[in-house]
Amino acid sequence: MDAESVPSNQRRKFLMVMAAGLGGAVAAVAAWPLLRFLAPFSSGGASSKVSIPRKEVSVGSAHFFQYQGRPAVVVQLTVGQFVAMSAVCTHLGCVVSWQQGKGEFLCPCHGGRFSAEGQVLGGPPPSPLESLAVAVEGDQIVIG
Ligand code: FES
Numbered sequence: 644m645d646a647e648s649v650p651s652n653q654r655r656k657f658l659m660v661m662a663a664g665l666g667g668a669v670a671a672v673a674a675w676p677l678l679r680f681l682a683p684f685s686s687g688g689a690s691s692k693v694s695i696p697r698k699e700v701s702v703g704s705a706h707f708f709q710y711q712g713r714p715a716v717v718v719q720l721t722v723g724q725f726v727a728m729s730a731v732c733t734h735l736g737c738v739v740s741w742q743q744g745k746g747e748f749l750c751p752c753h754g755g756r757f758s759a760e761g762q763v764l765g766g767p768p769p770s771p772l773e774s775l776a777v778a779v780e781g782d783q784i785v786i787g
Contacts, residue, residue, distance in 0.1 A: 684729065691787045692786065693708060693709075693715075693787055694784065695708060695717060695786065696782060696783060696784075697779070697783065697784055698782070700717055700725065702719050702721060703719065703743075704719065704743065705717070705718045705743075710729075710775065710787065713730075715729055716748075717777065718741075718759045720760070723779065725784050726760050727774070727776075727784075727786045728761040728771075728773060728775055731772070731773075732768055733768045733770045733773075734755050734766070734769065735752060737750050737752035739751075746759050748761070750768065754767075760774075775787060
């Protein structure tokens with residue numbers, strides 16, 4: 644059976660199935676980094692902890708760092724009271740920035756706003772920033 648003997652509608656169907664499969668594979672490869680970025684942090688394990696010197700986070704300021712390969716932030720709300728959270732916006736995954744004068748986070752992509760504790764204040768984000776466990780051990784803030 645040569646190529647001339649295959650009916651054109653079968654050939655067209657085969658090519659459409661192959662194109663759909665290839666398109667699906669390309670979409671899955673392209674979406675993987677975004678899905679991994681938006682996935683919740685895994686919990687537990689001493690290796691998942693990050694230590695930050697207390698002196699690097701003054702009262703009312705935010706300190707950004709990497710946690711499990713993704714952006715995170717710790718804020719000192721009042722003297723000795725720290726909160727830590729993911730810095731990845733829960734809308735479409737942009738990294739929020741700290742607005743020192745307002746004491747809140749702003750997402751640069753669509754204007755989502757979050758409180759210093761990560762609660763949604765406005766804009767399209769559907770949920771708060773993912774919180775992380777925080778403990779103060781001596782002069783270190785231990786996150787995770
Ligand atoms: S990605 Fe943050 S508001 Fe859209």
